[in-house]
Amino acid sequence: MVTTAKKFIGNGLYTVAEAALYARVSPSLMSRWLFGSVSSQSVIEPQFAPSDSERLVTFLDLVQTLAIREIRLQRKVPLPKFRQAIKVAKEHLGLDYPFARQHCTYLLGDELVIRPPGTVDEFIEVSGKHKGQRLIEFVEMYLEDLSFDPNGLVNAYRIFSSHHLHPIPVKMDPQKRFGEPLLPSGYTAMAIWEAIKTEGGIDRTAKVYGISKEEVETAYQFVDHLGKSAA
Known part of the structure; x- marks a missing residue:
């Protein structure tokens, strides 16, 4: 797939069908997670907003869907929990694309929790009402196959x-x-x-x-x- 738009250079670029193939999910799931549907919001805000004529998936978009796939294979975490966890990560720690960074993900009560590297007791969590409860850790094998830049992305x-x-x-x-x-x-x-x-x-x-x-x-x-x- 070729595009002349400079903003796309260096970001990876896939159709929804290609991204779904590489993530090993259905195109309908990939589209729903990234662009929403008539009845639901997107889970991840795509790196580039869709236009009337095309919906493009970037490398960062694709990697984040790997996290959703692996976590939901283990437990049927509602999609709004992912949206909220990503929102909290950005608002509280200024972290864009938290699932495309080194991290651990947990279930704390019924909330999704992301633990950034180098922390012990600090967690990104949707609310503080579950402090002290046991964390159930998710296995995220895809992280072992990623490499990161000096900024952790x-x-x-x-x-x-x-x-x-x-x-x-x-x-x-x-x-x-x-x-x-x-x-x-x-x-x-x-x-x-x-x-x-x-x-x-x-x-x-x-x-x-x-x-x-x-x-x-x-x-x-x-x-x-x-x-x-x-x-």
């Missing part, structure tokens, strides 16, 4: 690692190719997947593109990981 996402003895990563960097998932060679994983089909196999694709067989296999495994929507 995510700047890359290892979306997949191959099943080889020495795993080959597929990474998303908003500064490169609009944040598309890239193999170490610089080719997009999806381009190599398409090449496997058109060139007639893994060995042939590796020869034509001048990359290792393992990289080609990684592209295949990545698409399989994303599921039938990718294929």
Whole structure:
């Protein structure tokens, strides 16, 4: 996807369908979380406001939806709780995109709580009425695949690692190719997947593109990981 708007450069850029594919959720969920619906508000305020003609998802938007997906897989936390926690993070600590930063997320009573790094007793929470109660911690495995800039904001996402003895990563960097998932060679994983089909196999694709067989296999495994929507 190509755009000439300078404001988009370096932010990663995806359609709703692409972002949903990479987050492994349905396009309808991705759209609802980022842009709301007729009956509900959005959960996350998108980095760029939607226009009448298009709804674009940035890298930061995408990463934050990973948190919603993982947390709701564990407990059906109501979506308004996410909105409120994000709002409190911004208003109390001045943190934009809290789910795209290093953090821990907890359930405190029926409230969602975000714990910033380097704190012990200070928490972002929707209200103070639950102080002293036990915190139930969520597992957020996606955080292990993120890297962060000096300001603590995510700047890359290892979306997949191959099943080889020495795993080959597929990474998303908003500064490169609009944040598309890239193999170490610089080719997009999806381009190599398409090449496997058109060139007639893994060995042939590796020869034509001048990359290792393992990289080609990684592209295949990545698409399989994303599921039938990718294929």
